[in-house]
Amino acid sequence: MSKIKSSEAVKVVVRCRPLNRKEESNGPAGGIVQMDLRLGQVILRNPRAPASEPQKTFTFDAVYDPNSKQRDLYDESVRPLIDSVLAGFNGTIFAYGQTGTGKTYTMQGAWMDPEKRGVIPNAFDHIFTHISRSQSDKQYLVRASYLEIYREEIRDLLDPNHGSARALELRENPDTGVYVQDLTSCVCKSIKEIEEVMNVGNQARAVGATDMNEHSSRSHALFLITVECSQPGPDGRKHIRVGRLNLVDLAGSERQAKTGVQGERLKEAAKINLSLSALGNVISALADGRSSHVPYRDSKLTRLLQDSLGGNAKTVMVATLGPAPQHYEETLTTLRYANRAKNIQNQPRVNEDPKDALLREFQREIARLRAQLNHRKWRNKQKMEQMDGETWEKDGDGETDGEEEDVEVEKEAEEYVKLEEQRLEREKQAIREDGSLLAGEKQRLLGEKERMMGDLRREQEATEQLTAQYKAMESKLLVGGKNIIDHTNEQQKMLEMKRQEIAEQTRKEREIQQQMLVQDEETVELRETFTSLQQEVEAKTKKLKKLYAKLQCIKAEIQDVNGEHVTSRQELEQTQNELVRELKFKYLIIENFIPPEEKNKIMNRLTFDPEEDQWKFQPLVPAESKSSQMKKRPASAVGYKRPISQYARVAIAMGAHSRYRAENIMFLELDMTPPNTSSLDHSAEAELNQSPSVDNLITKDKGVRKSRSWCQTPKSITSSSSNVSLTGCHTATAALAQ
Ligand code: ADP
Ligand code: MG
Secondary structure (H helix, E strand, C coil), X not given: CCCCCCCEECEEEEEXXXXXXXXXXXXXXXXXXXXXXXXXXXXXXXXXXXXXXXXXXXXXXXXXXXXXXXXHHHHHHHHHHHHHHHXXXXXXXXXXXXXXXCHHHHHCECCCCHHHECHHHHHHHHXXXXXXXXXXXXXXXXXEEEEEEECCEEEECCCCCCCXXXXXXXXXXXXXXXXXXXXXXXXXXXXXXXXHHHHHHHHHHHHHXXXXXXXXXHEEEEEEEEEEEEEECCCCCEEXXXXXXXXXXXXXXXXXXXXXXXXXXXXXXXXXXXXXHHHHHHHHHHHHCCCCCCCHHHXXXXXXXXXXXXXXXEEEEEEEECCCHHHHHHHHHHHHHHHHHCXXXXXXXXXXXXXXXHHHHHHHHHHHHHHHHHHHHHHHHHHHHHHHHCCCCCCCCCCCCHHHHHHHHHHHHHXXXXXXXXXXXXXXXXXXXXXXXXXXXXXXXXXXXXXHHHHHHHHHHHHHHHHHHHHHHHHHCXXXXXXXXXXXXXXXXXXXXXXXXXXXXXXXXXXXXXXXXXXXXXXXXXXXXXXXXXXXXXXXXHHHHHHHHHHHHHXXXXXXXXXXXXXXXXXXXXXXXXXXXXXXXXXXXXXHHCCHHHHHHHHHHEEEECCCCEEEECCCCCHHHCCCCCCCCCHHHCCCXXXXXXXXXXXXXXXXXXHHHHHHCCCCCCCCCCCCCCCCCHHHHHHHHHCCCHHHHHHHCCCCCCCCCCCCXXXXXXXXXXXXXXXXXXXXXXXXXX
């Protein structure tokens, strides 16, 4: 495994767009941005400062002035990154800058015009051309996803129900890192297909927005491409390399005005650029190199780009600028931001045989379908051989491979079915013509043959289905030099190569120039030999002046940065004050209008979910007891409605105290004896008189008073003990009457 850890800085390039018509008409002031393409330097002029003030100079890996072509930027700064992705590295390109400075132009460009196609369409071309030109022992699987982060919510732009769908969640896997759960991923077999995916996503983005410009300036768009490549290694086994490419068009970096907004709107404003300010903090923390904590978890964007900033990825940042004087402050902020990002060190490595490689699954599935097809083929062959004792001419030894074999399987299946059908037809005919058979018997035999034919057709359909499935699956895998016909001729290829060489050379030249500049300053002293004291003084004065100017520059820079810091701190304080005020308001309502016990109940149920960054209610019923909602009756009270003491049980058994009887009164029906239907039975009364007491009788009844309904058929009262109480009542009534 080639997992050698090597460190590599984030590449930062700066691009300045031309003045637009409106800016041109504003006056002859011209742009405030100058570029030295040879040295990769940006020189920024402060339109409000006196001419004597030194201009600010920043050096980057490359700079692109307003005349630069899309193709130049791609060949010089992006192509090497895409090549790395194709070799199994993770790669990220993000465009950073104020709204209207050309982020979308750089990333997407104008699709129709080949000259103006941006990084993304050029990357599509690059990837698929590379696959078509690679060796045929390589298998590729290309997938694409498209998402957007708006107000800290992740939306899947390829989901047909994009507008109404729930925001997606981020999850973390110890093996593969942070990923978006349930994100749509489309397998793409050609440039056309992947462009289609891009278009679908762009449309979804536009549909969801009321004002496209406003929306795109406040949301981050991420186009993700995964390229998996399988190739036999020296050990004979197939090894898979997975390269992931993130193409990111960030929200506009201009400061969102937070002043004067309150409540929900304030929180919204605070959320819109949360990802961007978190990105700034991450970059600062990484560039600083001293801070041990990098706040990746502060926003969705930084979590998603965690690998791209200081992790396992190669990263290119394109900072876009506008040349107009009125945007001096924003331009300066962008340049400082970009300057800081240069210091981030990544540790890219090839992702070899990762656990989540989809290509492996695809290969397994294809092998399974192929085995099934082969089994069918073998079965058909066997049947053919049995049939009529004919020998199967085809050699079908399973050694032919690929498409040849598929064609063969199909042909054999068809031929078998055709022969079998003919045979059945012949047999049917023979049965029909056979005079010796009875009509019923004939019918039965014919029916049987029909059934066999039905079976045969079903079998054939199943085979066809299986073949289609197999082909669909296999077509998803791109094989080097096969799936895509390369239309470019040799001349064009040569041209491309030459262009790449030139780009490479320009890059190297710039690097050398930059190195020379640094060395020049350091070694100038060593080289100089002074012939006279006067000369020495002159040279040293010159040097002093130079250094003094540098010092002034740095001082001014420090002042600027301090000023910026103060502004952003003031803004933060203001936001905090507003939030505290709102919190006080909510507290006032809670303290005065919500009963304390209710409040406590709610507080006890609340838990914080760090994954979703939200407070959540715990369910009222604990999850494990959901299935058995009813609590179990305590064992000590079996057969009773509620726990009961031993004393009470004894008391019930004894019938000593009426208090404990209440426990077992089961039901009391109103016993309405119809009036005038029964006369007093004297013999019964006599019998009753002999009984010791009413109370005793009730005890015998085990304490259950069960009354007789008046509609029951009248029985002799004496025969049932359950009637005693009733009779007792009668007696009592009679006694009262007397
Ligand atoms: P952003 O995405 O940063 O808000 P856009 O990419 O939408 O900005 O660019 C704003 C306008 O400027 C567009 O009309 C675009 O065509 C134009 N533009 C930007 N960069 C360039 C460039 N390098 N060359 C020509 N036109 C450009
Ligand atoms: Mg844009």
